[in-house]
Amino acid sequence: MNFATLLDVLDFRRRHNGAQVAFTFQDRPTTFGELWEGIEYFAAALIDRGLPPRAPVITLFPNGPEFFTAFYGVQRAGGIAVPLFPASSSARVESIARQCEATWVVLPQAEKERLAKDNAASGLHWISLPEARRLSHRTAAFPAVQSDDIAFLQYTSGSTGEPKGVMLSHANLLTNLQQMIAGMQITAQEIFVSWLPIYHDMGLILKTMVPFYLAAPVHLLPTDLRAAHTWLAAIQRYRATFTAAPDFAYRLAVRSVEHTHGYDLSSLRVALDAAEPVRAQTIADFEQLFGLKQVMVAGYGLAEATVGVSMMTPGCPPRLDAHGLVSVGRPFPQVELKIVQGDVDLPAGAVGEIAIRSAANSRGYFNDPVGTAALIWRDGFLLSGDLGYLDAEGYLTIVGRKKNTIKHAGETIAPQEIEELVDAIPDVRYTAALGIDRGRLEGEQVYIFAELRGLSSAEAGEAIVLRIVNDFHARLGFRPARVYLVKPHTIPRTYNGKIQHAELKSAYLQGRLRAEGSILYPDY
């Protein structure tokens, strides 16, 4: 199959598999025929309303069929889709609209009522899908879309928290789909189950574009990191062979499913663990709890390389180094990796920044030449911002984020090491570690934020803090400057579960955590 664009894929599926179910959402099926019809109706409405060519259009939909109508409808009308977190504040939507010069926002009717009213003056056009449907005459001529055209902008938070719109062309996306399909040996017989956000990279590209490309069944669930039972039950019911989630979700599944409740996950061929640091303990615990063997595989990717970069081969055991770090495997076919420091290539085993060369590499950030220049290394390699090393056999291991390591007394510490240590303490739900330099003699110090489900008393709080300080001291040989016990969901995360350390740091330093009552203990 040789497609130039994602639209070609869907059009092909409509013609050859029109009556076949493209996906289910909460068990309700949508066929490829229905999917395409909705897309064209909406695209026609956009054209009727005068959408200029290559205009970015923000879409604000949660998981569900409407997302696809809006996302591909924009592309079919010749625009660039800008899918954002559906519960984004109006300030966030406006800030991104300014950044990408979007004037159109498509959203569900209820959201329109919430957002559009405080935005009367912002010059944005807010359109709900039912309105578009009513307006559509479906007489429009659709513009030709080329493989080099940008399909969508994937907004990510930069290291300092400012939004960056990664430009992904149809060619980038189709390349990465083929790389992942080949690398993970995915076939049309695969059965996908996913609760990942379909408006964000792994959930969108791996979990919906790949199955659409192959016409393989995919069963989608609402996004809810806490609904481990729904996820596991869907895997069992649909006899799913392929699922994917960040490490945190697997940890949560292990914790919230005290005993297996008879969940039979034996249909799984691949449970991909990616998008945040992969822990050996998570793989061991999850597989043991559900009696699985060599099903969980570690993977690595980033939006700037479309999504998938490397993965362990399904069916192989995890590969651990002397520090207990789990390898994220070898690069997918037609993806080249090297480890660099400044302008220099580093040899096998040396830790440096991971550089990637692939036809799936983005051409850069939209409207951001400075960010784009910093992203591109040379010879077609981009700089990931992640630190890692390649071993002698070409397996990649991630060590941390380049801009997010903690420097303590001349030593570099990965926040992940601390977070893993603290997460292992009973009652701690989720942890973030920050390095903060108050400009005093002592220099950069470690601050720990540990989310608890709740706190029964100050005495209980003291006991948990003491445990954290002592476990930390035993492992690292010094003490953290401060340990805060915080409410659930205090630690900001991306839609895929990556901790946003920069955002947490500014929330803390500006006093917002205290002002919002997020800090449970102590009171200073």
Added chain:
Amino acid sequence: MPEVTLKEITQIVRLQLGAPQVNESDRLMEDLDAESVDIANIVAALEARYNIQVQEAEIASLVTVSDLLALVNHLL
């Protein structure tokens, strides 16, 4: 202004050092195994808790838990 009590100070020292038991006469370094950076962090905690400013020179003269108590009450 009400004086800060020993109870409050020992609690902060316990939390900062991870020490289950802290007494007024304990020496921070010798008895409680604090390093100089831990003392700096205790002082930062006291500054945050009581909204005070401690000079670097004053930190160097802190030896015992009761010194911390005296310092805070002096600055309040």
